[in-house]
Amino acid sequence: MISTIKAAIVGSTGYSGVELIRLLQSHPHVEVTSVISSSSAGAPIAEGFPHLMEIRTDLLDGIDVDNIRAKADVVFLATPHGVSMKLAPEFLEAGLKVIDLSGDFRLKSGEVYKQWYQHEPADQALVARAVYGLAEVYGDQVANSDFISNPGCFTTSALLGLYPAVKAGWIDPDSIIIDAKSGVSGAGRGLSLGNHYSEINENFKAYKINKHQHTPEIEQVLTEAAGRPVIATFTTHLVPMTRGIMSTMYAKLTEKRSSADFVELYRQFYEGRKFVRVRPDGNWPATKEVYGTNYCDIGFSVDERTGRITFISVIDNLVKGAAGQAIQNLNLLMNWDETLGLQFSPVYP
């Protein structure tokens, strides 16, 4: 029999935090005992989020490590980079399991972190201790850890789509181009012209071209997969929709293979992993087909004319790209079935 554990969510009023609340509400073995917001402490969570009325009637807590230790066994940090690096050590020291959703512990090189985040890196011993929670790739390591660094949203969609091919040596690592598109919720709940409705609706735009901080995170894992340094071209775009990421990815084949070959390779690689659905040849996923769920769906198109393959990989950025994968990591870390609390169908249409 599985006993229930108690969880605290720091950063409950951001979109990743509020998505953790939604998902954990249905988890059979997790009780959320504290929802925490430094800015709104003392207010009912349902005040700012009326959709939670009568679902959560508690007040937001402030950040008080002693209080949280008394209430919780695991803490989710849905906090911005720069903040997580301050909080994580305190919670770890207090004996809590920590699952961090920020970028602070993802990059193993402090120098690279500094370059892309333009911020001082976290303590390097802590960084070394954090397990990178790309669940379908590093699940074994997650199962033996108490400190998880949850991958970025773009990163998750890109890596799940590319990892098996790079690992198998089927594509040329020097030829990788990732053209990614995200719904607006990826930019968070903070206010800016960049998420003002009238500026985004009926508009499509690119941003942070060749500058996005998920670039080195992608390269770090692809480098591990390839067994040699990988540098990739990465572009991010904003789609006038709320949820969803598609990564359309291009690479040169190292030798002639068909889309069906890739389907087979990926099905073997992800065998037994419920949250990756490899599409049959000629079938490419759309973002809505994973809406509200922890799925990552992947499709392929090999073009004989050019000798290139096109990968399509989609996720819900707030679920598999954030809160859902964090819970999947909790499940792995607890040695539970990784699908616990995450077994719903996509909301369609």
Add this chain to the structure above:
Amino acid sequence: MISTIKAAIVGSTGYSGVELIRLLQSHPHVEVTSVISSSSAGAPIAEGFPHLMEIRTDLLDGIDVDNIRAKADVVFLATPHGVSMKLAPEFLEAGLKVIDLSGDFRLKSGEVYKQWYQHEPADQALVARAVYGLAEVYGDQVANSDFISNPGCFTTSALLGLYPAVKAGWIDPDSIIIDAKSGVSGAGRGLSLGNHYSEINENFKAYKINKHQHTPEIEQVLTEAAGRPVIATFTTHLVPMTRGIMSTMYAKLTEKRSSADFVELYRQFYEGRKFVRVRPDGNWPATKEVYGTNYCDIGFSVDERTGRITFISVIDNLVKGAAGQAIQNLNLLMNWDETLGLQFSPVYP
């Protein structure tokens, strides 16, 4: 201990049908043993709905009463009006419980049906046998029936918002105006210029003004509540969004009362009913706050200047307005907790 029952869904490739599949997937005591589509029988359900890949791997059945009787205890008819009236008697005769989502059995008067649907009415004995499944109002009757006529989507939002006030005599039944707005999924999956993306996006329009077939359904229930004939003004609009209905409703107060009085009246009326959330004074629900769930949220604004009250009532048209309330009715009919399988949080944002 509750045993599991087996359910069949006729009309599985329409939006109400596919929403029944989504919701029943999480129901602890229902197994969907047959998904049925007369037009696509023999094809995998996941072919037309890739979001169901690896969730449902079965083929669509055709309409074969013997086969369905062998497979199922209850059948949901997510079929158009005119079709349900043919299928329901066959399934009832075969000893199945029937929950019909069409308009065929909602109107007690065949004449009124004919006038608004411009179609011959169903057999009047059957119509009399059907219990009108507005769960929070007629739940007791549902619990003793094997044949439920599930209410319309607009109707549900309008009636839950108006019923207690009319019953209490707090508003003048001759003054009721219902200005309703719906997401596009309410128009179904069939193709028409009326749901062509480029015609609907960045557009807002009214339709069927004073002609919508939900009008007599609303009036039938309000007449029962008022104890005398009620005729209402009803307008429907199409909102450029997929899911959600808001009914903004106006009426004259019969005597001076405050919004807070209405909050109190409604909280008492809906006491113990989890799916109606009465908002506090000064707080009005938005459609996204019930997205993907079976909630109906209601708010009030009394205006002393005009002596009128404005009601705001929101639902997800595919859940509380269709598939969700159908499952709630199944729960009531089985004498289960009415929330079984329907206990998720709204998808927000």
Add this chain to the structure above:
Amino acid sequence: MISTIKAAIVGSTGYSGVELIRLLQSHPHVEVTSVISSSSAGAPIAEGFPHLMEIRTDLLDGIDVDNIRAKADVVFLATPHGVSMKLAPEFLEAGLKVIDLSGDFRLKSGEVYKQWYQHEPADQALVARAVYGLAEVYGDQVANSDFISNPGCFTTSALLGLYPAVKAGWIDPDSIIIDAKSGVSGAGRGLSLGNHYSEINENFKAYKINKHQHTPEIEQVLTEAAGRPVIATFTTHLVPMTRGIMSTMYAKLTEKRSSADFVELYRQFYEGRKFVRVRPDGNWPATKEVYGTNYCDIGFSVDERTGRITFISVIDNLVKGAAGQAIQNLNLLMNWDETLGLQFSPVYP
């Protein structure tokens, strides 16, 4: 031969201001000589609005009355209420014609202004001097003025839809209910959760119920039309789209008439006025059908069952509801054809 006049736009970086720039760009007799923004003075206008690149290469001016007087004959104030009341007298004194788009000079009663705007009213002599620029109703007064108070967006759609019927005594002024829906651009370019993409997209909500400051503006004109005090119920909603307003309006008929009677009445009332298009019986306008233009389209549905009429009136909130009507007023004031510079077709789809 018509000579060209020079115009300045104060508040050029708000949506009404930037829409004035767009529209005046095509006006054959107006040259925009100064675009003004107190907050961004000195920056190229195309920096914040890249869509204007190579269309306007000038820098934003600050607010300097002497400078503006030297450059311009007419000034448009696309400034918030509270600001216009300070600027208008200075520009008038400097001999400029002034067209104000704020609410500061619309309400003839300072007391009413104070109550609804919760702000001290403008100088009452100035308020008395301002002509209320509802062009199709008060065009004659506009033609003899140098100071126009441009109507609100909701107000314009509501009044053009109701005025002829109230004036004719065909509807009961005590029975008027206005259910209005607006695109998000009506809320301006300022940042708030209320126009955050992820909060608005796939959402529909009501706001300021019975509290919207356009209420007394509507009532003031309807009172003039009826020849006795009119109090109306007015609700505003936010639609997930950028542009467009629909007012769905309800009233009791004073005697039995058909929709066709109303079509005839309105066609006579608006005869010769190009920007009001009265729809034939049974045809109701959608917001997209006036997109980007100065049209107001109006349709009717009389319901014999209830003795009520439903009016549908649509405009583009930024054109007929703001910048377009302001230019129409300039045309009238200059004794030009009122359609000058405003003769384009709706952008459809």
Add this chain to the structure above:
Amino acid sequence: MISTIKAAIVGSTGYSGVELIRLLQSHPHVEVTSVISSSSAGAPIAEGFPHLMEIRTDLLDGIDVDNIRAKADVVFLATPHGVSMKLAPEFLEAGLKVIDLSGDFRLKSGEVYKQWYQHEPADQALVARAVYGLAEVYGDQVANSDFISNPGCFTTSALLGLYPAVKAGWIDPDSIIIDAKSGVSGAGRGLSLGNHYSEINENFKAYKINKHQHTPEIEQVLTEAAGRPVIATFTTHLVPMTRGIMSTMYAKLTEKRSSADFVELYRQFYEGRKFVRVRPDGNWPATKEVYGTNYCDIGFSVDERTGRITFISVIDNLVKGAAGQAIQNLNLLMNWDETLGLQFSPVYP
């Protein structure tokens, strides 16, 4: 003094046709004397398109070459491929100038046409006679022709973005990858699940990967530019918006250059051409910044890490990608200023 010419539009009830009507309404030297639809002949154009009420009060004509010859000097064929190839010779023989918006005369090789369109090609003599109307590249040829084949929408955005770099030899033609995104109006007004609102809204999907019929059109022009065969990777995606195309394009630099170098190259190449706006270094266009206009805006990002350049090129698919460029070609063909009738500002927001 410029005299007015008379134009007929075949296919007036498709989106390109109705956009031609919108744009030509403002053209100072073109009178649209016949709007033609084989399917709706005899009906008022404003019946199916109420936004044209009182703007165009005429009836749709059928396809009658004699009648059209009597009425018009130039005919726009906004007809599907397969239809244009039948109509164009008749109109040419009748002495009309012909501007065809279909794909029928774009590909010089009949074999390639057959392969990508899966349809027999047009008469090859006619194909040879047609001038490919990519206005900024082949404007000189257009000026001497009476038969223009107007480029595809994706093609226009891709080619204007790539042509100068390929021509200059600054990028490796074998490395070109085009990741294109289009609004839904590009799929036309015909009905399909692919443009059903509920299927597209809040969704992002790829389609026709490595199979889109614009691929050989792009390659044909790039081959001319490079002076040797070019094969490109081309992916198309559907964005939940109505108008707009962005092509994000990738290529290897042939030698080290900066984004600023590309800005300079492109500014020289497009000097004097009003409809191409080359963005300064570090500034990338969004689709809304060209909304409703004939602009193509282009931005660059060279990445020293990878030795690749990323191009961003945006257009309004119905204007520069169809009706607008067709009118621009008419202007060139008539030896008028190419901007006539096309000089409006983008609709923003």
